[in-house]
Amino acid sequence: MASLGELERSVMTLLWESEQPLSANEVCEQLDEDLAVTTVLTVLARLEKKGMVLRARSSRPHRYAAVASREEHTVEMLNEVLGTVPDREAVLARFIGSVSESEAAALRRILG
Amino acid sequence: MASLGELERSVMTLLWESEQPLSANEVCEQLDEDLAVTTVLTVLARLEKKGMVLRARSSRPHRYAAVASREEHTVEMLNEVLGTVPDREAVLARFIGSVSESEAAALRRILG
DNA sequence: CAGCACTTCTACGGCTTGTAGAAAGTTGCT
């Protein structure tokens, strides 16, 4: 249920790539598109409501940070997809059959 | 881009689980909800437009079949999710770290 | 050709997303 629109994803990407929490203005400046700050604020508020962003309301330009890392979030998405089928393993088997040899090697390494 | 609504998913599930292609009426009957046939036809047409369903127009009740198996489709979804990040392997590493031991074993087996 | 079964067309209401102006709130300066 945490699927993202295009702009939402761009904003999340900035937050994921930033060490520090960002203000709406900073997000706005760093976006490629030239958008009104209110647009960015709306998106940030929606992301907050979705539970993907945490907002520090103490400081005056509020600062926003991603709740989960990009990897964590993406793993959640993978599990969501896998949750739509009755047989996860069947899907994983097929998935593994579809990856490149080098990626398969990486997976073997990870699995120890 | 092949994300599905709730009803769309129910219909796809029927098609995936059926050996034979199904007519709109058959789909309609097999659905839990009690919907008008036209509703089902609309959904089938939309699924066809999305490229998920193939329609045989030759026979008179048209017959509908899934283009890809459920596993194939789900693998596509996984790849779509993985395509949103710059580092697939980082996500896969974390994913593997999150699965059960028995599933990890299955993955090792599959990877040979 | 008449009637039935099936399909297409059209439509509407609700929800999500991108977009932003108008209005309200906050803070710091004088």
Place this chain on the structure above:
DNA sequence: AGCAACTTTCTACAAGCCGTAGAAGTGCTG
């Protein structure tokens, strides 16, 4: 205190997707 600049909230709208289905069209069968 009062103003100016900055920031946030509220409200809104258009487009697109999805569930839903009636009305109208098409084609087979007796």
